[in-house]
Amino acid sequence: MPKYSGSIRSVIIALAVILLVVVVSNTAIGTTNISPVLTAKIIYMGLLEWVRGTISWTLSLIGIPFDSSALFSSIVPDNTWTDGQEKIIMGIRLPRVILAALVGAALATAGCSMQGLLKNPLADPYIIGMSSGAALGAAIGFTLMLPTQLISFIIATITIFVVYNISKVGGKVPVDTLLLAGIAISFFLSALTSFFLFFSESLHQIIYWMMGGFWNASWDKVKITMIIVLAGIGLSQRHAWNLNTMLLGEEQAQSLGVNVESVKKQVLVISALITAAAVSVSGIVGFVGLIIPHIMRNIIGPDHRGLLPASTLMGATFLVLSDTFARTFPSKVQAVLESSDIMLFQVILERVGSLQGVDLPVGIVTALFGAPFFVYLLRKRRKSLYA
């Protein structure tokens, strides 16, 4: 009985369903109350319209005029929502939720690949300097009024190529050299970032950016990120088996016919690109790429054929939930503080000002939940760091 077909596949399907439910239900959550069912209907309608649009656009390309508005009329839901509700769901919340899902998926996939590649459970997508590169890009972008997303993507990508080439010894890249080179370059780039921070007029923006968040989500950002991230996830999946064999030692893998250096290079480049794509839209969101692969390895084991897709889906789910928390929690706290008559709470309220509508950086949320959980994992599995 081939092992892969069985239980692992059902876990993956279950995780995909959970992700879908989380995306819809979290789009329903926010300051304006819109029920999950209505939200689902609005999203469904939006999807239908997109499909229609794509069909008539494709047909018009080959010169056939086509009115697609009649298409799928039998499966169109009753229009029971207002334009305002549609605008909130489709224009504001959904792109943000999807962007969070994409970034979570990218970071967890890259983290999982890096942990396998470096045979190191403490590896994360940022370990070889990508976050420092992206941060420097953002600092330069904000300071010099350049497009931040583009600059941070470019610098993060350059960083990984520099680190890779520094570590190269006679056509091979030993993983420990890669780690050390990554740390050295990180420090250098952080110093440059601090330099920009020190002189920059846009100190606030840069620091906010570095904390990570999805304040500026838009469909444009979703599109660019989606292309890179989905392609990267698909490509890294192709190396799942090779990563398995490399966990037994690179020489062993090579003896099994795996072209170790080429796999290393491809996995590094793919992880770097999806991480850079993620970081450049969201800022530095920590712990997703470290924690999620850890948890999934506990649940479904070290076989990357199951572990990679499971991490991808769970990463997306986790970051959507974290972002919902980040954008709704302060308002909830405000409500609690206001309704209580405890003196201390009143004082806090006066000091902090209104929390209504405050949007926390999601990086704070993931680290607040992630760090204690990581400590718990360390204590529980002290004898072996590897799950």
Place this chain on the structure above:
Amino acid sequence: MLEVNGIIVKYGNRQILNQVDLHAEEGKFVGIIGPNGSGKTTLVKTINNLIKPTAGSITIDGQSLDTMSSIEIAKNIAMVSQVISINFEFTVEDVVLMGRTPYIKGAETHEDMEIVQDAMKKTRILHLKDRFVTQLSGGELQKVIIARALAQDPKILLLDEPTSHLDITNQIDILNLVKDASRKGMLVIAVMHDLNLAAYYCDKIYLIRDGDMISSGTPKEVLTPSNIKTTYNIDVEVINNSITNSLYVIPLLEPLGNHEPAFSEGI
């Protein structure tokens, strides 16, 4: 079947192997012996194409390694390495299945799984199939690695000191397993340290010192007191062990009772 002709291997300026020849046929158990650092491991790695020789040629059934892809080589040659530690919780079956890597496209087939079962049966680890490799003893783990190599279905099985960290029971167990494989037609080439086990199991022995092939032939031809004196620099007596019907190498040590502890003299 395997022809190694005049290979030279260098690490930087240091020459590790110096014009080494090795010829072996299927169904044979070939031992490579020699002191630490003499180039034994380098020789097996070179045969596995993990190290490229600077000169010389290696051919399998007349085909040069240079003209074969790494997957083709993996279908012909399997390697059991000296040190192996697995820190990830793969099951025994997972690890043995990795031996099918050169054959698997996408997902494993039922045939792959049958070969894996068969390899586990041959190595008598079928009962461990769902255990995590992180929880195995040294002897069990070595059998798993050998099962993986057998699942690779190679013509040549290379072993680099397969038993050096194992107890005597496991050493014999593993060498018997490997001997069985050679009887069924596989060419086994094993780097060995124990001269007596080498004398018992090997059909042919190669003796290396400092990258030079000192001697090759049957155990009787190679394991002579003078050969052992030149390579290992110890005096031995070689007798015919009538119990096992093989040679027995006895180092000529002074009886310990008459021996002053070496370190007491200086104090």
